[in-house]
Structures are given as structure tokens and as C-alpha cells.
Amino acid sequence: MEPILTIENLKTSFMTSNGEVQAVRGVSFSVGRGEIVGLVGESGSGKSVTSMSILRLLADTAKIKEGKILFEGEDLTKCSKARMRKSRGGKISMIFQDPMSSLNPLIPVGKQVGEMIRIHHPEKSKEEIRREVLELFSGVRIPEPEKRYGSFPHEFSGGMRQRVMIAMALANRPELLIADEPTTALDVTIQDQILKQLRELEKQFGTSIIFITHDLGVVAELCDRVIVLYGGLVMEEAAIDDIFERPRHPYTLGLLASIPSVDQDKSRRLQPIPGSPPDMTKPPEGCPFAPRCRYARRVCAEELPEMTEVGTGHYSRCWLLDPEAPAENNPFCGKRGESHE
Numbered sequence: 583m584e585p586i587l588t589i590e591n592l593k594t595s596f597m598t599s600n601g602e603v604q605a606v607r608g609v610s611f612s613v614g615r616g617e618i619v620g621l622v623g624e625s626g627s628g629k630s631v632t633s634m635s636i637l638r639l640l641a642d643t644a645k646i647k648e649g650k651i652l653f654e655g656e657d658l659t660k661c662s663k664a665r666m667r668k669s670r671g672g673k674i675s676m677i678f679q680d681p682m683s684s685l686n687p688l689i690p691v692g693k694q695v696g697e698m699i700r701i702h703h704p705e706k707s708k709e710e711i712r713r714e715v716l717e718l719f720s721g722v723r724i725p726e727p728e729k730r731y732g733s734f735p736h737e738f739s740g741g742m743r744q745r746v747m748i749a750m751a752l753a754n755r756p757e758l759l760i761a762d763e764p765t766t767a768l769d770v771t772i773q774d775q776i777l778k779q780l781r782e783l784e785k786q787f788g789t790s791i792i793f794i795t796h797d798l799g800v801v802a803e804l805c806d807r808v809i810v811l812y813g814g815l816v817m818e819e820a821a822i823d824d825i826f827e828r829p830r831h832p833y834t835l836g837l838l839a840s841i842p843s844v845d846q847d848k849s850r851r852l853q854p855i856p857g858s859p860p861d862m863t864k865p866p867e868g869c870p871f872a873p874r875c876r877y878a879r880r881v882c883a884e885e886l887p888e889m890t891e892v893g894t895g896h897y898s899r900c901w902l903l904d905p906e907a908p909a910e911n912n913p914f915c916g917k918r919g920e921s922h923e
């Protein structure tokens with residue numbers, strides 16, 4: 583699949599009074615046209631910083647230190663601010679983690695979405711823009727769009743506000759949509775409806791989507807491919823079926839064990855991964871997951887393993903994949919050469 587976005591060795595840090603927070607430490611992945619890629623990982627793994635780096639919406643204390651972000655062949659890290667402003671909400675758009683903070687509380691929602699169209703298409707008339715906004719509202723299933731056009735964000739429920747955000751993100755038919763945990767705060771029914779809408783969008787317009795979440799269950803429903811982040815690094819990358827059927831990183835195994843399943847007995851507790859993520863002001867030299875990994879050996883804490891291809895389009899960074907790694911207590915042992923068909 584031809585990539586629309588390619589990120590190469592992205593390193594983004596924050597300069598704080600406690601020192602340099604190395605939030606993203608060399609992330610590489612690409613997104614194909616019309617592909618839905620899931621970016622997963624626990625809180626603090628670098629998901630939002632990666633996506634904010636793409637759109638250059640980072641705090642002033644942040645710096646992209648290294649790497650390339652190629653969108654349709656152009657390196658966005660080298661783009662002028664004015665040009666980035668033009669891309670945002672146009673060819674690339676984003677649905678943010680918190681819809682309330684990204685909507686202006688003082689402006690009616692219809693007008694806010696219309697403004698997004700006007701910025702990118704000043705030639706369009708007021709009537710044309712209003713009509714397009716109403717179409718977008720019905721597209722994201724906001725009931726009675728005419729009536730809701732003039733409502734203010736606080737008059738909407740969380741789910742409806744999220745739909746306004748989606749309508750705004752879709753206003754200019756983006757080629758790439760970045761959705762940062764768009765459904766986490768919503769109840770399951772609304773979450774399902776929104777996922778359905780994203781899938782329709784991809785089918786209808788061939789929109790590429792980066793879907794950020796810590797919920798692998800949601801990923802299973804929506805995504806074609808998954809990038810697993812931890813400690814500012816990609817730990818594993820694979821097609822959706824490979825992630826669920828042949829995970830090749832202990833961190834991914836841990837995430838899979840913590841998915842609530844529909845038929846799961848409610849009294850059975852989920853198993854969160856014990857321990858906590860690394861301090862990114864002093865990221866570990868070895869595998870960042872080593873201190874929490876039940877399979878870790880000495881080498882794991884000392885040296886960062888390279889990304890290794892373990893199957894078609896399936897990559898992982900783990901010393902357990904080393905052919906020399908001892909067989910006992912190795913969850914991947916004997917499986918390495920397995921067919922990936």
C-alpha cells in the first residue's frame with residue numbers, strides 16, 4: 583500500500599525545569615492510503631506527543647530534535663508555521679482527546695464548524711457553508727441539525743460534543759485523520775456508533791486514519807494495523823490479526839491480558855501490567871519495559887534490542903526473539919519460525 587504518511591526516527595522532547603523529558607525517542611512507522619492504523623500503549627507512552635508532532639501542535643517547551651515526517655512526500659518538520667496552519671483542518675485533521683477544551687464555549691457549534699470550512703475555502707458563500715455544515719451534522723448523526731446549528735457546546739452531551747468535533751475534523755475531507763482517544767469518555771453504545779462512522783468514512787472517501795487508544799478491544803474492531811508504543815518507542819508493529827494471534831512482545835502480551843472481553847465473567851478481574859512506566863527524564867538504556875517484564879534477562883536492562891522482522895509486515899523489538907535466547911520461560915520459544923500466513 584502506498585504510504586500517505588511516513589515517520590522516520592522521530593525524537594521529540596520537552597525542556598522542563600526537571601530536565602529534558604524524552605517523550606518520543608525514535609519512532610518510525612507509516613500509514614497507507616485508506617488504511618486505519620491503531621497507535622496503542624499505556625498512558626505516557628508517547629501517543630499524543632507523536633500525533634501532536636505530526637501537526638506541530640506541541641507546547642512551546644517541546645522540540646522535534648530529530649527525524650522526518652513525510653506527508654505526501656513533503657517533510658512536515660521543515661514546513662513553515664503558516665503552511666502547517668493551512669494543512670491543519672484541511673488535508674490533515676485531528677479529533678482531540680478532550681472535546682470541551684477544543685471547542686470554543688462562546689461560539690455556536692454550527693458557526694465553529696463553518697469557520698473551519700471558511701478558513702480553507704474563503705471562496706464559498708455563507709449559504710453554501712451553512713448547507714455543508716448541516717450535511718456534516720446529519721452525517722455524524724446529530725439529530726435535528728437545523729435546530730442544533732445555533733446551540734452552544736455546553737448545551738450538548740459529551741457524545742454529541744464529540745460528534746461536533748468529528749464533523750469539524752471532517753469538514754474539509756481530510757486525507758489523514760488523527761483521532762486521539764475520541765471515544766474513551768463515551769458510553770459503549772455511542773462509542774460503537776462513532777467507530778462505525780469512522781469506518782464508513784474510510785470506505786466512502788478512502789481517508790487514512792491514525793486511531794489512538796489504550797484499548798486494544800477498540801483496535802480489534804476498527805484497525806487494519808497496530809503500532810504498540812512504550813517509553814517513547816515502537817515495541818511491536820503488525821497487522822491486526824498478527825497482534826491478536828501471534829503477539830511477539832511481552833508488553834503486547836500484557837496489554838492483551840488487560841482487555842475486557844464481552845463474555846468475560848464480571849467477577850473475574852482484569853490483569854493490569856504490574857509496575858509503572860519509566861521516568862522519561864532518565865529513560866533506561868535497555869528495553870524500557872525490562873523492569874516490568876517477567877521474562878527479562880540481564881541483557882534486556884543493558885541494551886535496547888533492534889526492531890526485528892518476525893513475519894510479513896510484523897516487527898518487534900525484544901531480546902527473547904534472539905535465536906540464542908534461552909528456551910525456558912520464553913513465551914515465544916519455538917514459535918519464531920512459525921508460518922505467518
Ligand SMILES: Nc1ncnc2c1ncn2[C@@H]1O[C@H](COP(=O)(O)OP(=O)(O)OP(=O)(O)O)[C@@H](O)[C@H]1O
Nearest residue numbers: 596603605624625626627628629630631632641862
Ligand atoms: N507539556 C509537557 N511537558 C512535559 N512533559 C510532557 C508534556 N506533555 C507530555 N509530556 C510527557 O511526554 C510523555 C508522553 O506523553 P503523551 O501525552 O504522548 O502520552 P500518551 O501516550 O498520549 O498518554 P495518554 O494515554 O495518557 O494520553 C509522558 O512522559 C508525558 O509526561
Ligand SMILES: [Mg+2]
Nearest residue numbers: 629630631679
Ligand atoms: Mg494522549
